[in-house]
Amino acid sequence: MLRSLLSSSLFRIDLRRLILILAVMSAFVTLANSFYASYRVQRQLLIDNTLEENRVYATKLAASTEQFIKSMQKQLAYSAVIAASHFDDPAVLQSETARLKYQTDSFNSVVITNSQGKVLATSPDSLQLVGHVLTTQGALEALKERRPLISKPYISAAQNLVIVISTPVFTADGKYLGYIGGTIYLKQKSILNELLGEHFYRDGSYITVLDEDRRILYHRDPNRIGEVMPPRPMTEVVKTATNGSLMVEGAAGEMLAGYAVVPSSGWDIVTLRPTDATLKPLDGLMVKVLKHLTPLAVLTLIFVWLFSRLIARPLWLLARNANEMDNPDVSLNIRDIPSWYFESNQLKRALLIGISLLQKKIGKLKFEAQTDPMTGLFNxxxxxxxxxxxxxxxxxxxxxxxxxxxxxxxxxxxxxxxxxxxxxxxxxxxxxxxxxxxxxxxxxxxxxxxxxxxxxxxxxxxxxxxxxxxxxxxxxxxxxxxxxxxxxxxxxxxxxxxxxxxxxxxxxxxxxxxxxxxxxxxxxx
Known part of the structure; x- marks a missing residue:
């Protein structure tokens, strides 16, 4: 009886089954380790790439804003020369403010004052400030400093939250006549909103601009413009470098932030994206990978000891070509792979369909990026x-x-x-x-x-x-x-x-x- 049981046991635990068990265990451990390592590496790669993209994007926006500010200052400096030569001619001054206001739409309004802050000309005319003496923060600062300035946000005489870019007006012999200033409205449509408002917020990411006092100059929520941010790790670290990136905790959870400083104004441009939004595609991808690999691994392991090379070869060829998606001949290479069984054939078809869809998607995106959506003409x-x-x-x-x-x-x-x-x-x-x-x-x-x-x-x-x-x-x-x-x-x-x-x-x-x-x-x- 004992010998019979032993023989039966030995019969059940044969080399063939041991190989299968070893193959199953090896494949399972390898698959699990690879899946986890791939997930961690891809996760960190996505985070690092997003941080770098946000830093680069913030730096680009800062450079564009700096260039635009310098352009506005040059416009004001040129107008200051014209105004100095005709300071006693209201018609010329009014014409110059109108030119600054309407020629480039750089400013929401433009004023020229004398050395006591009395408004000599303004555009648009609807402001009705001619003859009034300005006592706003920006006006007093410009009159006191007598140099090109970018003011801090304040409530203007027209009851708008504004910043003022101003340039003094001097005669040829150095006599101070007053200043010419252009305002940018922070809570209404302005050139600043147009410059920064091209960012798309489909995934919860957004841009914010802070001044040196951590006051919000631009935000996707207009109600937050003018709000002073409390001291936080992010608002403090942006004061220590011209640009960079970091992970921060926000009201909506963990965020990936990139930041850069606009040199002439000291403004901080910060781009933020939720970490969850960054990792969401990875989570879905890993689930899909797991769903597709599990049945294929089971089928492969059943026949691993008999058809390991025959079964592995089509998959190996598919995997190799999948890593060469940028190769223009990849579709032809995949079609030539001998996929004689269902799973490899399905993966082959899926890859071909995926490559076709990807190429169509790239073509469509390229067309949309070059086309004006309203007219269909080139942009x-x-x-x-x-x-x-x-x-x-x-x-x-x-x-x-x-x-x-x-x-x-x-x-x-x-x-x-x-x-x-x-x-x-x-x-x-x-x-x-x-x-x-x-x-x-x-x-x-x-x-x-x-x-x-x-x-x-x-x-x-x-x-x-x-x-x-x-x-x-x-x-x-x-x-x-x-x-x-x-x-x-x-x-x-x-x-x-x-x-x-x-x-x-x-x-x-x-x-x-x-x-x-x-x-x-x-x-x-």
Whole structure:
């Protein structure tokens, strides 16, 4: 009886089963260790990459903001020279404030005061501050310091939360006359909101801007603008370096933050993203990997001692090609893999489908990144790529710069929805008058560019004039007739970079505006 039991036991624990058990245990331990190690490595990699991306993004925004502030200071400095020469001429001062306000939309309002703070000119006129003496924090600081300043946030005379960028006005012999200042509204639409508001907040990430006193200058929640942040690890560490990144605890949980300082103003730009949002794709990916690996591992281990090489080879080839997704021939390589059993064939099909979807997704994203969503025309990025291609092949072209005359009055009179329809109609007119080879771009609100490859200047002028006439005769129900002004220029590769022709076309457009609008002006340079 004992021998029978022993023989039966030995029969059950044979080499074949031991190999299978060893293979199962080895595979399980290896799989578990690899899964955990992969998860930890990928998790840390995602966190590190997000921290670096936030730091780089904050640094880029800080550089853009710094460049914009310097540009505004240059505009004010130039206006200060003009104002100093005509300080006793209210009409010239008023004209200069209007130019600063409306030419670039850099400021929400502009004022010029004398040395006692009395307002000599202001734009817009609706502020009704001419003749008043300003006693606000920004005005008193500008009058006292008599140097270019960026004020701290304060409540203006018009009861808006603002910051003021100001420049003193001196005569040629150094006499102080007053200052010229441009305001940026913090809680209303302003150039600061446009500069920072292009960030997308789909995953809970956001941008905030703090001044040197930890006061919030920009936030996705307008109600928090002006709030002073309490001392926290993040708000304190940003004072110790020009840029960097760190993990912080916020009201919404752990956040991954990148920060950078705007040198001229001392503002801190901070980009934050929830750690959970960063790791969410990884969690889903690891679950999917586990679900797909488990049945495949079981099937493989059942036949590992018989068909290990035969079964492993297709999977090994698929895995190797999966690591070469950037190879343009990867689809052909995967199709050539002999996947004779179901699992490898399904993985092969899934990879091919995934590669196809990925390539379509990349193509769609590339198209969307280069296209204006309202009109379907190229945007500035698409224009830049086109110009780069033109420069590489040295292909001559003409360019037409145009915009809608008095478009602001259309928005003011009929509303922005009607304004959008006018812009769409304008895009259709441009398409109707363009040739198949022409490059059509929307480069601003009501501003458009048409690149005409291998087109002489005279022919481009005829096309521009035809477009102007068609728009002039266009009837849009419910609104007044619209007109456009156009500037035409030509580029040859011996003339330098293609951007020069765009500038000349823009200058010609500006000349058309000055000459009365609804006309074509050709740059002959």
């Amino acid at each position: 500035r990025r698409g224009l830049a790529m086109t110009l780069e291609s033109v420069a590489q092949v040295r292909q001559q072209f003409s360019v037409i710069a145009l915009d809608i005359d008095d478009f602001k009055s259309i928005n003011d009179s009929y509303g922005h929805d009607v304004g959008d329809e006018v812009i769409k109609s304008m895009a259709e007119q441009i398409r109707h008058n363009a040739r198949e080879t022409d490059i059509l771009c929307r480069v601003g609100g009501e501003e458009f560019l048409v690149l005409l490859p291998r087109t002489a200047l005279a022919e481009a002028e005829m096309i521009a004039e035809r477009l102007r006439e068609n728009v002039e005769s266009l009837v849009l129900p419910g609104i007044r007739p619209i007109t456009i002004s156009l500037g035409v220029a030509h580029w040859h590769y011996l003339q330098g970079e293609p951007d020069t022709s765009l500038k000349r076309a823009d200058e010609a457009l500006y000349k058309a505006k000055q000459d009365g609008r609804n006309r074509v002006v050709v740059s002959l340079e």
